[in-house]
Amino acid sequence: MTKEEFAGARGGRTARRVIVVGAGIAGLAAALRLRQAGWRPLVVERAPARRKGGYAVVFSGVGAAAAGRMGVLPALQARHVGGFDLAYLRADGRPRFTVPRPTVGRLLGDGGLALLRGDIEAVLYEAVRDQAEIRFGATVTGVRQDAGGVDVTFGDGSSERADLLVGADGLHSSVRDLVFGPEEHFRRDLNHVVAAFTLDRLPDGMPERAFSTITAVGRTFTVADLGPGRHAAFFTYGTADPGAELAKGPRRALRQAYPGFGWTVPDLLADLREEDVYFDSVSQIVMDRWSRGRVVLLGDAAWCLSLFAGYGSSLAVGGADLLGAELERRPDDVPAALRAWQTGLRQEVTERQRKGRANTGVHAPRNRLELLLRDLPLRLATFPPVTGLLSRHLSFHDT
Structure with a gap:
């Protein structure tokens, strides 16, 4: 040039x-x-x-407005998955409860785009x-x-x-x-570690167009399906020493942090290519x-x-x-x-x-009470007053 x-x-x-x-x-x-x-x-x-790839986000607010002024919003909208469910699963992959996509749409508000x-x-x-x-x-x-x-x-x-x-x-x-x-x-560490990577295919039995999540105390695992060829896995867990976790490398650290998780977790970790993983501390x-x-x-x-x-x-x-x-x-x-x-x-x-x-307990609950406090409003999210409360106080944007 x-x-x-x-x-x-x-x-x-x-x-x-x-x-x-x-x-x-x-x-x-x-x-x-x-x-x-x-x-x-x-x-x-x-x-x-x-x-390429990375974890799933909801792109909205000042970003969407700026993208419109910069001329790239139509191209982003073309990649938007549309509606999706929030499916919460047990550790073995069996369903616990689901927030249906119309409710998720109301939580996100107008203009939110689900993207990688x-x-x-x-x-x-x-x-x-x-x-x-x-x-x-x-x-x-x-x-x-x-x-x-x-x-x-x-x-x-x-x-x-x-x-x-x-x-x-x-x-x-x-x-x-x-x-x-x-x-x-x-740097202000929040005493958590995150790992994210794209998937070649959806795990068996996973619903399409859904964010499917397993949560235990201090640990969360999510698979996001954003359409054909656009799937991602996401792990986050609490630790008193993020540096020590990072030194282990993602394969060893995740295997140690997720004992007892079934469904697709063991297979994903067995086949993990460390060079393809984003693995870092959760910090500000x-x-x-x-x-x-x-x-x-x-x-x-x-x-x-x-x-x-x-x-x-x-x-x-x-x-x-x-x-x-x-x-x-x-x-x-x-x-x-x-x-x-x-x-x-x-x-x-x-x-x-x-x-x-303040949102640590939403993403990786530190105890059973925090897990209960996160799940209860989500179970009730189809009721309009609860939907409005969640949209104001929970971070569903760019997560």
Whole structure:
């Protein structure tokens, strides 16, 4: 892609250069939105190729509104599974109770899209791939900035100068480490571990178009069916030492954490390919500021709501859209635009993180009482007053 293809006719100047680190949802959304704002994006991604699959999410709210403004909402809607059931099972796979899809639809509200994380990434990638330079297998090893720009050094020894650096490289952000300080200064562990991977086929006996869940004290297992070729398994469990669990690797850790689970769990763990598994601690990133000079963090690198909060994919796309809007308002003062952007997001991020810390018992009940308190309103969810209560107080979005 030539310089002329990226050049923007803004006051006779060449389009400003932005380097986006991370080709996940936040990074691709930022590259697309800033390209639409007249910037010239370079996206660098540590992985050798685009990752696919991931766990199931409900994409809604500020994310759906932003996707509409960015022109990608129709492509996301085309991947939406439509209605689905919430099927709660016993440890051996026998049914306990089901929340039917019409009720689930009312819980989600208007505009909620059931998707795999990989669906969102794929749509964003297709939208931006011909409008941005994307380098896979690239790492960032150094960042230096001055009043006029930011210099980024890559793992191969090369460097680039840009007007803006966006760190959208996830929970374990290298940009955050280089510019703001070590991860341990900002990470708040919620004492749980999550594993997620896509499936080639649905397990035998599983209902179609359903999120089927087995829950025991401190442990949850879910299989999500989002249509042909779009199935995912999801494990989360409590632990006093997430680091020790991660050191075991997903196969050993999950086998030890899920004794007595029947149905498809033993077969899935026996055939598990560790290289295909997302396996990490459930954590939040809590920071006083997400920007410094001409460097800004976005998505999980900045706030990581955690899966207990939900809404991470939606807020990543919404945050990218707002970032582009603030830079359009203040094209000649990048630091001021970044400060305004942060002010616009701070309240919602703080509230979503608070909900995440409070929702641990919903996703992985710590005792039998929490399990009962989670199940009782779900069993009664078909009654309209209960449906309204659940939609306000439980996190069904982006889980």
